[in-house]
Amino acid sequence: xxxxxxxxxxxxxxxxxxxxxxxxxxxxxxxxxxxxxxxxxxxxxxxxxxxxxxxxxxxxxxxxxxxxxxxxxxxxxxxxxxxxxxxxxxxxxxxxxxxxxxxxxxxxxxxxxxxxxxxxxxxxxxxxxxxxxxxxxxxxxxxxxxxxxxxxxxxxxxxxxxxxxxxxxxxxxxxxxxxxxxxxxxxxxxxxxxxxxxxxxxxxxxxxxxxxxxxxxxxxxxxxxxxxxxxxxxxxxxxxxxxxxxxxxxxxxxxxxxxxxxxxxxxxxxxxxxxxxxxxxxxxxxxxxxxxxxxxxxxxxxxxxxxxxxxxxxxxxxxxxxxxxxxxxxx
Numbered sequence: 001x002x003x004x005x006x007x008x009x010x011x012x013x014x015x016x017x018x019x020x021x022x023x024x025x026x027x028x029x030x031x032x033x034x035x036x037x038x039x040x041x042x043x044x045x046x047x048x049x050x051x052x053x054x055x056x057x058x059x060x061x062x063x064x065x066x067x068x069x070x071x072x073x074x075x076x077x078x079x080x081x082x083x084x085x086x087x088x089x090x091x092x093x094x095x096x097x098x099x100x101x102x103x104x105x106x107x108x109x110x111x112x113x114x115x116x117x118x119x120x121x122x123x124x125x126x127x128x129x130x131x132x133x134x135x136x137x138x139x140x141x142x143x144x145x146x147x148x149x150x151x152x153x154x155x156x157x158x159x160x161x162x163x164x165x166x167x168x169x170x171x172x173x174x175x176x177x178x179x180x181x182x183x184x185x186x187x188x189x190x191x192x193x194x195x196x197x198x199x200x201x202x203x204x205x206x207x208x209x210x211x212x213x214x215x216x217x218x219x220x221x222x223x224x225x226x227x228x229x230x231x232x233x234x235x236x237x238x239x240x241x242x243x244x245x246x247x248x249x250x251x252x253x254x255x256x257x258x259x260x261x262x263x264x265x266x267x268x269x270x271x272x273x274x275x276x277x278x279x280x281x282x283x284x285x286x287x288x289x290x291x292x293x294x295x296x297x298x299x300x301x302x303x304x305x306x307x308x309x310x311x312x313x314x315x316x317x318x319x320x321x322x323x324x325x326x327x328x329x330x331x
Contacts, residue, residue, distance in 0.1 A: 001083060002249060005192070008232075009096075011128060012094050012126060012154075013025070013103050014058070014107065014127060014128025014152055014153070014154070015128060015151050015152040016154060019048055019050060019056040019097055019112075020056065020058075020151070020254070020274060021230045022048060022127070023043050023045070023046040023047075023048060023056060023057075023058040023280065024045055024046040024058065024271065025046070025058050025060050025126045026044070026045070026060075026222065026230060027046075027126075028042040028044060028060065028220075029042060029045065029046070029047075029090060029197055030042075030046045032100060033087050033089070033090050033093050033094065033100075033246050034086040034090050035089050035104070035236070036086075036235055036236065037235050037236040038231065038235055040261055041190055041232060041302065042086070042234050043059045043060065043061065043079075043082065043083045043086055044057065044059050044083070044086050044087065044090055044154065045058045045059060045060050046058045047087075047090060047091065047094065048080070049095060051134055052131075052132065053132055053134040054130070054132055054224070054242070055091060055095070055130075055131040055132075055133060056128065056129075056130060056131070057087050057090075057091075057129045057131055057148070058123070058127070058128055058129075058291075059070060059083045059086075059126075059127040059129065060124040060126060061075060061079060061083075061120050061125040061130075061236070062120070062124045062125060063079070063118070063120060064076060064079070064119060064120040064266075065078070065079060065204075065228075066078035066081075066082055066232065066244070066248055067078045067206075067209045067232050067233075067248065068166070068205060068206060069202070070205060071119075072119065072266060072281060073266070073330075074116040074117050074118065074119055074204075074266035075117035075118060075119060075120055075125070075154075075266060076168050076266055076326045077111045077113060077158075077266070077271055077273065078247055078248050078251050078268075079117075079252070079267070080117065080127075080150060080158070080160055081110075081160065081244070081247055081271060081273075082161035082244055083127065083129070083160070083164060084129070084146070084161070084162050085106065085109060085244060086112070087129060087131060087148065088104070088106075088133075088144065088154050088162045088164050089104060089134050090147060091131070091144075092144065092164075093105070095133075096133075096142065096144065096166075098113065098142070098166040098274060101169070102147065102166045102167065102168070102169065102208075103166070103167050103169060103172040104163055104164055104165070104166050104167070105163070105164060105165045105167050105172070105175075106163075106164050106243045106275055107163045107164060107165065107274070107275055108161070108162065108163040108273065108274045109161070109162050109163075109243070109273050110160065110161045110162075110270075110271060110272040110273065111158060111159070111270070111271045111272075112158055112160075112269070112270050112271075112272070113157060113158035113269045113270075114156065114157055114159075115155075115157050115160050116156070116266060117152065117157060117266065117282075118153060118156075118157075118257055120248060122162050123153065125177060126306070127150065127151070127152050128150075128152070129148040129149070129150055129151070129160065130151060130153040131147070131148040132146065132147050132148075132240050133145070133146040133148050134146075136163075139244070139264065140200060142165065143163075143164075143165045144163075144164055144165070144166075145161070145162065145163045145164075146161065146162050146289065147159065147160075147161050147308060148160045148161070148240050152199075156220050157256045163318050173190075176239060176278065178225070183263050186279040187234055187320075189322060191223035191224075191284040192216070192217070192223070192284075192287075193215075193216040193217070194213035194214060194215060194216060194222075195214040195215075195216050196210075196211060196214075196221050197210055197213060197214060197256070198210075199243075201255075201256060201259075202252035202256060203252065203255055203262075203266075203267065204252075208230065208255055209251055210225060210228075210252070211224060211225050211233075211248055211249040212224060212225060212249055212253055212256075212287060212326075213225055213244065214256075215286075217223055219315050220257055220288060220289045220290065221286060221287070222253050222256070222288075223284060223285065223286055223287070224241075224245075224249055224285035224286075224287065224303070226245070226286070227282065228282075233245045233248075236321075238317050240278040240279055240280060240281065241276055241278075241279035241280070241281050241285075243273075243279075243311075246273065246275075246279060246303055246311050247306065247313075247323040249274050249287060249303070250271065250287070250301050250303070250311075250313040250315055251268050251315060253270065253287045253289055253301055253315075254268060254289065254301060254313070254315030254316075254317065255317070256289075257289040257299045257315075258297065258299060258315075259300075260317050267317050268314050268315055268316065268317055269316055269317065269318050270298065270314060270316030271313065271314075271320070272313060272315075273311055273312070273313040274312050275309060275310070275311045275314070276309055276312070277305075277308055277310045277311075278309065278310070279303070279305060279310045280305060281310075283306055283309065284295065284305070285303055285304070285305045286303070286305075287301060287302070287304075288301065288302050288303050288304070289301045292314055294314065294316070296313055296319070297316055297317050297318045298315070298316040298317075299314070299315050299316075300312065300314055301313045303314060322329050
């Protein structure tokens with residue numbers, strides 16, 4: 001493990017239970033165990049097996065948003081989604097015997113908040129995830145899913161779920177050849193005319209972190225903006241657009257669709273994303289939004305590329321309960 005610079009020892013534990021007391025929150029796990037090139041992008045610090053399929057996992061947040069630190073009143077739910085994604089990779093390697101170098105295929109990731117995530121101050125925020133991780137069905141392929149209760153400052157603040165498959169490299173290569181954009185699916189190399197969005201409109205501070213541009217001729221339609229040199233989104237080489245890029249793009253589009261004008265990216269309380277195809281880096285991607293059946297504050301979003309759907313999401317901006325209304329201790 002390598003030390004996380006500048007972290008103090010006086011930060012409160014997620015909960016009073018013994019497993020939270022035993023976990024190390026001051027040193028992050030090796031970057032290769034969560035498939036990151038930069039140590040600064042590693043969020044996990046430790047994990048302990050509590051039962052056959054139950055794990056306690058610790059994370060330390062040093063910034064309050066997935067792409068940057070805003071210093072706002074609450075943390076970003078996409079940061080929690082990235083934490084859950086790293087847990088899926090880490091548990092696979094450490095506890096399920098998956099070798100390093102094996103490709104991982106993400107099929108779904110979701111975050112649902114009961115209340116706003118706490119802010120991140122000058123020192124890190126200790127986050128605990130009480131995780132159940134199992135194979136949903138028997139078979140030769142190792143398909144896994146996890147369901148995590150998110151515990152911060154002795155409170156259960158939400159849930160996170162991930163579905164994924166560590167895939168044998170030859171099968172992954174075959175899947176990529178079959179799923180890529182071939183000559184018969186020729187698509188324009190540039191998106192239609194777009195209208196730039198300000199960082200504040202999508203809950204960001206920097207223009208570099210704006211991942212969508214509005215279609216100039218149609219409402220509630222956006223086009224994905226990719227910066228292949230972005231230090232967070234493209235932390236390491238990949239043959240496709242990382243799934244978390246689409247998660248953040250969905251969050252941004254959902255914010256615009258819901259006309260959420262609150263500062264920062266913490267307004268979303270529901271992010272439920274399903275992936276159905278790989279996103280190629282050199283073909284335009286459209287994102288659309290329409291009201292969902294779940295209520296006026298929830299939108300269904302879809303990402304499409306060359307006529308096929310890559311991913312869909314439900315993004316909600318309902319108001320979570322205030323901290324004073326949830327009195328139960330974290331489990």
